[in-house]
Amino acid sequence: MIDRDIWREVYSALSSNRTRTLLTASGIFWGIFILIVMLGFGNGIEVGVNRSMQGYASNALYLWGSRTSEPWQGLAPGRAVGLNNDDTTAIEAGLDSVAHLAPRARLGRWRGRNDVRRGTKVTEAEVMGDTPALEYIIPMDIQVGRFINQLDIAQRRKVVVIGERVHEELFGSDVNPLGERIQIRQISFTVVGIFRPQRYGKDRERLSSTVFTPLSTFQQVFNRGKRINYFSMVPVPGVRSEHLALEVRELLAGLHRVAPHDRRAFGDWNSEKDYLRIRNLFTGIRGFIWTVGIATLLAGVLGVSNIMLIVIRERRREFAIRKSIGATPAAVVRMILLETSTLVGVAGLAGLLAGLAALQIIDLFTREVASADSDVLFSTPFVDMRVAVAAMLALALAAVLATVIPARHATRIDPAEALRSE
Amino acid sequence: MIKLQDVRKTYQLGDNRVEALKGISLSIESGDFVSVQGSSGSGKSTLLNILGILDSYDSGSYTLNGTAIRDLTQKQAAHYRNRFIGFVFQSFNLINHKSAVENVALPLYYQGVPRRERNQLAMDYLDRVGLAGRAEHKPAELSGGQAQRVAVARALITKPALLLADEPTGALDSETSAQIMQLFRDVNDEGVTVLIVTHEEDIAAQTRRTVQLRDGDIARDERLE
Numbered sequence: 001m002i003d004r005d006i007w008r009e010v011y012s013a014l015s016s017n018r019t020r021t022l023l024t025a026s027g028i029f030w031g032i033f034i035l036i037v038m039l040g041f042g043n044g045i046e047v048g049v050n051r052s053m054q055g056y057a058s059n060a061l062y063l064w065g066s067r068t069s070e071p072w073q074g075l076a077p078g079r080a081v082g083l084n085n086d087d088t089t090a091i092e093a094g095l096d097s098v099a100h101l102a103p104r105a106r107l108g109r110w111r112g113r114n115d116v117r118r119g120t121k122v123t124e125a126e127v128m129g130d131t132p133a134l135e136y137i138i139p140m141d142i143q144v145g146r147f148i149n150q151l152d153i154a155q156r157r158k159v160v161v162i163g164e165r166v167h168e169e170l171f172g173s174d175v176n177p178l179g180e181r182i183q184i185r186q187i188s189f190t191v192v193g194i195f196r197p198q199r200y201g202k203d204r205e206r207l208s209s210t211v212f213t214p215l216s217t218f219q220q221v222f223n224r225g226k227r228i229n230y231f232s233m234v235p236v237p238g239v240r241s242e243h244l245a246l247e248v249r250e251l252l253a254g255l256h257r258v259a260p261h262d263r264r265a266f267g268d269w270n271s272e273k274d275y276l277r278i279r280n281l282f283t284g285i286r287g288f289i290w291t292v293g294i295a296t297l298l299a300g301v302l303g304v305s306n307i308m309l310i311v312i313r314e315r316r317r318e319f320a321i322r323k324s325i326g327a328t329p330a331a332v333v334r335m336i337l338l339e340t341s342t343l344v345g346v347a348g349l350a351g352l353l354a355g356l357a358a359l360q361i362i363d364l365f366t367r368e369v370a371s372a373d374s375d376v377l378f379s380t381p382f383v384d385m386r387v388a389v390a391a392m393l394a395l396a397l398a399a400v401l402a403t404v405i406p407a408r409h410a411t412r413i414d415p416a417e418a419l420r421s422e
Numbered sequence: 423m424i425k426l427q428d429v430r431k432t433y434q435l436g437d438n439r440v441e442a443l444k445g446i447s448l449s450i451e452s453g454d455f456v457s458v459q460g461s462s463g464s465g466k467s468t469l470l471n472i473l474g475i476l477d478s479y480d481s482g483s484y485t486l487n488g489t490a491i492r493d494l495t496q497k498q499a500a501h502y503r504n505r506f507i508g509f510v511f512q513s514f515n516l517i518n519h520k521s522a523v524e525n526v527a528l529p530l531y532y533q534g535v536p537r538r539e540r541n542q543l544a545m546d547y548l549d550r551v552g553l554a555g556r557a558e559h560k561p562a563e564l565s566g567g568q569a570q571r572v573a574v575a576r577a578l579i580t581k582p583a584l585l586l587a588d589e590p591t592g593a594l595d596s597e598t599s600a601q602i603m604q605l606f607r608d609v610n611d612e613g614v615t616v617l618i619v620t621h622e623e624d625i626a627a628q629t630r631r632t633v634q635l636r637d638g639d640i641a642r643d644e645r646l647e
Contacts, residue, residue, distance in 0.1 A: 016519035326504025416476035
């Protein structure tokens with residue numbers, strides 16, 4: 001009996017009181033609309049924040065030497081602790097929980113820049129001494145050529161990998177610089193690669209103006225001896241960065257005659273804690289959005305259910321007439337079920353479309369600030385298909401819920417009583 | 423056609439038990455034209471509801487067209503009402519948001535008759551009651567007499583064996599009452615059993631048999647000719 005007749009009945013019932021129908025539909029409409037818009041926003045923020053964190057190993061650990069704060073083995077506190085190649089060897093040999101270890105040396109101060117020249121052209125860049133392992137810690141996009149390799153380290157080759165910005169300023173972006181020479185502090189290096197940072201915003205600019213040289217070369221030509229500035233490392237899967245930091249500290253304390261519990265002799269920082277905190281934050285935000293969205297939807301469903309009860313009370317006589325001329329309880333239930341679910345379905349679909357349209361409009365106004373290169377922690381708001389499907393399922397459930405109680409009431413109408421002449 | 427044997431019905435009204443029917447025995451032949459008279463509270467509405475399978479009874483037996491009407495499910499009751507019985511009410515009881523022709527066709531909708539076919543039939547029946555020209559009007563746009571004729575057309579469209587009318591002329595003036603009664607006589611002439619509940623003497627006088635109810639009992643049952 002699913003034919004046009006049934007839909008005619010549904011249509012005529014719903015259109016016989018337009019105001020009531022619209023009021024009923026608006027509850028569901030808003031529920032879905034708000035859910036979609038909030039989910040879209042949540043996704044936009046999440047993508048924006050994730051983008052800002054991209055290009056960092058999520059569990060990287062950074063560790064550097066500082067000053068002792070406790071006397072130990074006859075040495076006074078306040079002594080500077082410097083890291084060197086022996087520490088690298090010791091960590092590589094002694095600690096299984098390190099997956100990748102990248103000792104790093106820097107020319108000048110923390111984030112200080114140096115002149116890098118080619119002929120008469122000069123630009124400023126951070127100059128680093130690095131090993132191939134760095135690629136596991138700062139994901140890099142090598143545009144042309146290659147990164148530093150083991151042969152560079154072993155033979156102390158005077159080679160350099162330059163950032164995008166350095167390439168642009170010294171050569172021009174359309175000139176192939178491979179094999180060309182550049183000068184750092186009057187020492188010539190041969191360019192073997194260009195890289196593009198995978199990070200966004202300010203970090204990207206800073207990294208674009210960086211040049212990487214082999215650590216062994218760096219230490220020799222810049223008179224560093226065995227000294228390095230800090231370690232970047234990634235633990236093997238299953239080991240938390242925090243625990244690795246303790247292991248490394250313990251090992252280095254022994255090598256540098258530092259009191260075992262001197263917390264200030266070394267400094268460390270890891271991104272894992274931040275990463276986890278942000279991930280938890282998003283779990284929380286998502287939970288919040290769903291809670292609010294579903295609560296709004298439930299309120300809409302309760303509203304619909306309520307209005308349907310009133311509607312059925314108002315239409316008591318109509319249902320009684322229908323029963324007296326041969327409508328079975330099943331036919332009455334089917335009719336109410338179809339009426340409600342049509343109403344909820346159409347209202348929900350409208351809410352879904354309006355929500356998607358709203359996201360489009362929001363995107364139109366935020367595209368400038370939310371573009372890929374920006375620092376803003378917001379990106380194009382979107383809703384994926386799974387979420388849309390979930391919303392529609394929630395809606396279907398809502399339709400059934402909204403129908404059950406009113407339909408039960410309608411079948412209990414006693415036609416003899418309802419039709420009794422007044 | 424109709425056979426009632428010692429039918430009893432009691433209502434619980436607050437603390438009071440009201441005996442609406444105190445053992446009614448009545449048998450009506452097929453093709454008869456009967457009026458049931460009685461003051462309010464005499465049990466005539468209860469009797470009509472039981473006959474129309476809109477209400478149940480406590481004890482006794484009711485046979486309609488050879489079928490025992492007892493302990494029916496709602497679905498069975500709906501089926502018998504749809505196939506055997508046509509109803510006409512004092513207040514017409516048309517569905518307000520449907521046109522005259524849609525109202526007349528509605529019982530056939532519940533029989534699963536295709537739309538085109540049932541609307542065709544509905545037009546025929548409207549024509550019979552002289553309202554083919556008002557087919558697309560809503561009940562609110564019809565006069566009382568017209569509305570009642572639409573209701574009669576709706577009651578007849580399923581070709582019921584029994585037509586039950588509850589004060590069908592109660593809301594009408596004497597002229598339109600006469601038209602409706604003429605309609606009932608025509609229907610009866612075609613072999614449909616007609617039972618009218620009324621408290622009006624002159625209406626009852628136009629039927630062939632009157633049953634007088636008093637306090638849930640049959641006080642008088644006489645054949646007029």
